[in-house]
Amino acid sequence: MSRLKGVAERDPRAGFRAERRDGGASVPQGLLKAARKSGQLNLSGRNLSEVPQCVWRINVDIPEEANQNLSFSATERWWEQTDLTKLIISNNKLQSLTDDLRLLPALTVLDIHDNQLTSLPSAIRELENLQKLNVSHNKLKILPEEITNLRNLKGLYLQHNELTSIPEGFEQLFNLEDLDPIQNTTLHLVFSSLSSLVRLNLSSNQLKNLPAEISGMKRLKHLDCNSNLLESIPSELAGMESLELLYLRRNKLRFLPEFPSCKLLKELHLGENQIEMLGAEHLRHLNSILVLDLRDNKLKSVPDEITLLQSLERLDLSNNDISSLIFCSLPYSLGKLHLKFLALEGNPMRTIRREIINKGTQEVLKYLRSKIKDDGPSQSDSVIETAMTLPSESRVNVHAIITLKILDYSDKQTTLIPDEVFDAVKSNIITSINFSKNQLCEIPKRIIELKEMVSDVNLSFNKLSFISLELCMLQKLSFLDLRNNFLNSLPEEMESLIRLQTINLSFNRFKILPEVLYRISTLETILISNNQVGSVNPEKLKIMENLVTLDLQNNDLLQIPPELGNCVNLRTLLLDGNPFRVPRAAILMKGTAAILEYLRDRIPT
Structure with a gap:
């Protein structure tokens, strides 16, 4: 009890009462007991509206449990608090x-x-x-x-x-x-x-x-x-x-x-x-x-x-x-x-x-x-679309295939990628696919023919409601753009995308962060703004050591788990446009480091 001597000299009653003059009941006894152990x-x-007296006197008064237990185990010796x-x-x-x-x-x-x-x-x-x-x-x-x-x-x-x-x-x-x-x-x-x-x-x-x-x-x-x-x-x-x-x-x-x-x-x-x-x-x-x-x-x-x-x-x-x-x-x-x-x-x-x-x-x-x-393609190498050519009927850009290694069939408003598009690849190496701004309801099955070479795939601005297994077999895929579709889930088979670094899922219909993403350890960037995401798992995010960017703007997050502050590898965390009350806008404006520090300070002990 010598630890309390200095305080007891200023307050003669210290240590001989368990007084609660005000709202001590607002602090659960279990919380006080745990605090005496952890400090x-x-x-x-x-x-x-005021600090309960039992908080100020936590190391001074005899705790309530001392009056309820006559035989103390090693973990319940309140005097060793x-x-x-x-x-x-x-x-x-x-x-x-x-x-x-x-x-x-x-x-x-x-x-x-x-x-x-x-x-x-x-x-x-x-x-x-x-x-x-x-x-x-x-x-x-x-x-x-x-x-x-x-x-x-x-x-x-x-x-x-x-x-x-x-x-x-x-x-x-x-x-x-x-x-x-x-x-x-x-x-x-x-x-x-x-x-x-x-x-x-x-x-x-x-x-x-x-x-x-x-x-x-x-x-x-x-x-x-x-x-x-x-x-x-x-x-x-x-x-x-x-x-x-x-x-x-x-x-x-x-x-x-x-x-x-x-x-x-x-x-x-x-x-x-x-x-x-x-x-x-x-x-x-x-x-x-x-x-x-x-x-x-x-x-x-x-x-x-x-x-x-x-x-x-x-x-x-x-x-x-x-x-x-x-x-x-x-x-x-x-x-x-x-x-x-x-x-x-x-x-x-x-x-x-x-x-x-x-x-x-x-x-x-x-x-x-x-x-x-190469200072750029000449007009003879490029596809020239005349005013009379319908977007869906325009030829494949062969120059993009040969020079830029891109299979580009975007902005055609088509529901199907013609076989001639894949046929045009021939023996050329293709590293990127761009089928954005069409009306695709499913991913073309022939995409699997490029599984050993493609690293970037853009399927944004389509009408995809599910992801086919063909996409999950692209061995070298590192960048995947799926924004502006009708997706609400991702297949578990995406776990096989062991080189995926960036995925864009913005403007879809997700209500949770897809579980499979937590298991793709190579992910560096997850963009999932403008969905209906109501929760994230901070413990699983913490394990994603390569994740540096997480965009959760404009979702349905009612609260931000304080444990998210332990994701110290994050350099960019975007949370604007969600209905939570804390952190306040002033904290969000200060940037990711301030947000993470704020959340860490709120982790219960």
Whole structure:
């Protein structure tokens, strides 16, 4: 009982009563009992208007079960309980916390985000072991000076409050590694003192300038400046050698910054700005870059030096002003990169067919590589359809078969793929099939003739209500587009598609994520937006170690399982347009990393 001595001295009655002055009944005894063993208590989303007294006194009072059991087994010795170290009371209706907070001196994590708190008690200074404090999404008007006593604090989350200043001595929190601060014009004065900071979130703060003092954070790896009013970036930022992730989305930047010293920079997010030019000088130092997001800008061209980014995996150029595939617009040499994701949608492209862009990254890269050697088909090689030719009667594009290795019979509005289409393949190698925008009710059986060579299949915009076994026998299939059909299930035999990396099931009639997808371990991208999906299995998703993109937008998800936060391999998780209440829109806007962290914090213990 010596562990309780310090508390007992302040409260003579401590340890000799099992008092419940208020809503202790709102916390199940089984939950309290488990918390005494694990040291963790999660009361998130229980509609609490105040913290029950039994929570504050969990390590002080004799537990209720002690009066009910006279012979204790090894697992029921309440006096050998563990001090509470993690308390989560987020998503409730708390308006205040009492000074009884001091009765939990062993706390290392206190999460009270999404409440209605207007202040914090001065007793918070006694939580000397506290390492993580989350008070975001409250109504705090001021931070108590006592918070500067929390010298072991590593994570502090303050965003979405009504704070206008920080207390004096804030720079004494020199162990801070993760900071989500507030809209505050004086915060930059302590930047250079917070030398341990690893992650800094300055998003949605209406910042017009970044303070040069930010360069004093020598260990900073993750800087989020999304949704501000920035027109330029201070040159000092380019000298931050530890920087790995930089978010500058939704600002007013006109030029891409140069980063000569940021040798470790892996992700650079510049979407939704006003950048008009991308020069070689902006790219030559990005030796380690994996993700470059330039969507929704005003770029007219991409320099040939883009090929210097040999580590680049994801490049988003969608919704810009790139008009053609020529050296001064979009270089063919882009095809030399080993990209996993390339987005070009929303550009006024004239020299690359829309259907190729719609088929995805690998097909675009394949096309670009072919254009390096061949500047395009001549009219004599191509099929020329006259105004008198009906779409369903047009001949097969032989040039596409020979040069691009594509069997293309799309946009014909036909209910049947003629035998002459497959006959035209002859001895040529075909890697892609495009039968999109027809009226197909079933997959052509002759597709099986190409099972040993085809890697990409596009059957979108048809009337398919089931998937035939012929498709499941395409041994090399890596990309499958089935969007805009009438599908509500997938056959178990699809498990044999051991090379499948991307599947697009958007705009169908699925009510659950098909079970067979969980068993295709090679899947990297699942697009299943605009269906009626009501649930997903986070435990099975977690096993899919290669899955990096999951699009569940516009479905019928009433709740998001917190365990989904354990799917740490996900880089893109899209959840907009579902009827769930949490996470809130503000969390969704912050991106995948913030969503996953939010969900992890809500996992019951």
